[in-house]
Amino acid sequence: MKTTTTLLLSLVFVLLFSTSWARTHEDFLQCLSLHSPNTTSISKLIYTPNNSSYLSILQFSIQNLRFTEPSTPKPLVIITPLHESQIQATICCSKNHGLQIRVRSGGHDYEGLSYVSEVPFVIVDLRNLRSITINAETNTAWVESGALIGELYYRIAEKSKTLAFPASVCPTVGVGGHFSGGGYGALLRKYGLAADNVIDARIIDINGNILDRKSMGEDLFWAIRGGGGASFGVILSWKVKLVVVPSTVTVFTLDRTLEHNATNLVHKWQYIAHKFPQELFIRAFVRRVNSSQDGKKKTIQATFQSLYLGGVDKLIPLMQESFPELGLTKQDCTEMSWIKSILYFHGFTNGEPLEVLLNRTQTSVLYFKAKSDYVKEPIPVTGWEKIWKKFYEEEAETAQMIFSPYGGKMDEISESSIPFPHRVGNIYQIQHLVYWLEEGEEASKRHISWIRRHYSYMAPYVSKFPRAAYMNYRDLDVGVNNKLGNTSYAQASIWGSKYFNNNFDRLVQVKSKVDPGNFFRNEQSIPSKEW
Structure with missing residues (x-):
């Protein structure tokens, strides 16, 4: 009898939740149309479970088959913006309708946090925002967060045989997550991390403002270079300092x-x-x-x-x-050029053209x-x-x-x-x-x-007190936030101290200032705290 009652209660909950979900879904889509400057274009960039291409868009950037199961939670909506204004609209409407945002560039998050959530959520997929501008005279580049590391390398090589950038040896890694978590590769010992070589950035904050280094301030600029950009806003693009390598x-x-x-x-x-x-x-x-x-x-x-x-x-x-x-x-x-070494490290050793670096899909998942x-x-x-x-x-x-x-x-x-x-x-x-x-x-x-x-x-x-871990090799076993409600500083510091050591306190202070309501959150996002 008890089992039957439990099943009935569960069924009622599912029906109520499904009804609420459908209502939220329609209201959210209407909100996006109202807040987007060009309603025709935004409608073509939205994918819901009713779209025939929904699953292909969702799975295109999934780099771990663990998160392709039918039981894996799916987004209410996937948005593939062409313009920054469409991201601003998504933030506004997500806040208004109680939805989480997950931002995806390359889809390499080891625990799938850029495209999986157990609470109602939308994916902002940055695949269309991947422009790259190389300035070989100043040894700098602006790269949008939706670009892949391989695309950045290819564009650098187009301009110079002796410029490079110290980042991943895997060309399908997305710039957005890689830079904001630190990012390293074979140039690590010569030039440090990708994040060490970021000199400016553009981010959309909780209020929809677009900020650069000057307007965001040095504290937030410090935080997004290794502290995880998804905790603080949606990072649109990065200005990086290119480094010099020999021709051979x-x-x-x-x-x-x-x-x-x-x-x-x-x-x-x-x-x-x-x-x-x-x-x-x-x-x-x-x-x-x-x-x-x-x-x-x-x-x-x-x-x-x-x-x-x-x-x-x-x-x-x-x-x-x-x-x-x-x-x-x-x-x-x-002996080879630096750009050819990128192909070599990724296993392209059969004379493949440099254009393989522009491929947005993994050779095997x-x-x-x-x-x-x-x-x-x-x-x-x-x-x-x-x-x-x-x-x-x-x-x-x-x-x-x-x-x-x-x-x-x-x-x-x-x-x-x-x-x-x-x-x-x-x-x-x-x-x-x-x-x-x-x-x-x-x-x-x-x-x-x-x-x-x-x-x-x-x-x-290995290291102790704490046993350290690297954020870009995401591991939820080291600790997680609460799925619903706030997460205490003490609870978050269990995983936060492993990723960030003594820097965790400063990250919490920055978060509390720029996103006190903890809108930008996931299972391992920096929590807000009253200081």
Whole structure:
């Protein structure tokens, strides 16, 4: 009897909610038409579940299959604005009708927060706002938030062979989220983060005002460069400082298995990668593979991949002096332009044209879960040997760890310069990843359980008090805000201190000033607080 009553109450709730949802939906669309200067154009940029192209628009930018399930919450409306005024109208109408806004540029948010919410919401998809203006004379560029990193790189290369920008090695990452969370790539040790090289921005605030650096003030400008732009408004565009690279750079990729000294090589890498000259970036990957000695036997493979800002004739002596154990030879190396190195790092090694950087879709999309760590002291050999054992478990077949070295420029920038605090004292960063192809909740649970066990196992070897994490490798396991209502400072600081360390307090102060009502919010947005 109790079960029947519960089911009836649930059914009544669903019916009432559906009726309210439909009414809100119609009122919201009418509001958009009234507040948009050109009602004809805005109507063509709105997608609702009744549109035949709704699902294709929604799924086009989803980079993690975990969020393509039928049970995944869907937006009430998707808006693909052509003009800034249409975003202003969306903010106004969302406030009036109690809807959340999720802003999406590339769709790479690891937990899908740019296009998923469990409360009624709309997506502002910035795909149409992606113009890029390069000024090769002043070494600057303006780039709209809907552009992808690959598009920015391509436009830079059109203007100059010796200008670049220090951002992701993945060309399909969206500029908006990448810059506002920090953003790094193979130029990290020479030029720091993408956010370190932002010199102006344009943002729409809670009141619909469009502000630049001067009008927003230095506090808000500080906050959006690494503190997550989605907490403070809708960032329209960024002005960035381009950096100088040589006309010729050198790359290499070397694989070493356990049978070929992989453990000792990874161990040695920890002591030297962050001390190399700033021009040399060598990251490492580890994953499970079939042994070359016995195709049925599993082993661990370490891959060392490098970008050197210079020619091979200078790289080889440097490596022979600092890392002779790797056995690098001139034949292992390839000289190329910086823009070609972008293709190389993304796996385009078969002579693909630069135009592949303009492709807005990933070559493959999988189910995955990720986590991040920072390492301050080298992990001992015995630690690595224990870690390898975790990779022999069934769920780890396509798992990997990616190690990105710090040092260089990162040691020269204060941890309070921007909200991203992970600077001096960190010798490298770890990205933990597990992928899978099987559909269904059971497969997801098994693989996510594996990476959580692996993450727990890593605790003795990584940063502590707090155990730091990187915002752009979003991980809701480190803590979340309340789905409804306000979130206390104490609750938000559980995850906030891991992403931002001592910078979290200042982020809360900025948020409380510019968005005291906490309109711009998600599961890991900066909360407002009375100070």
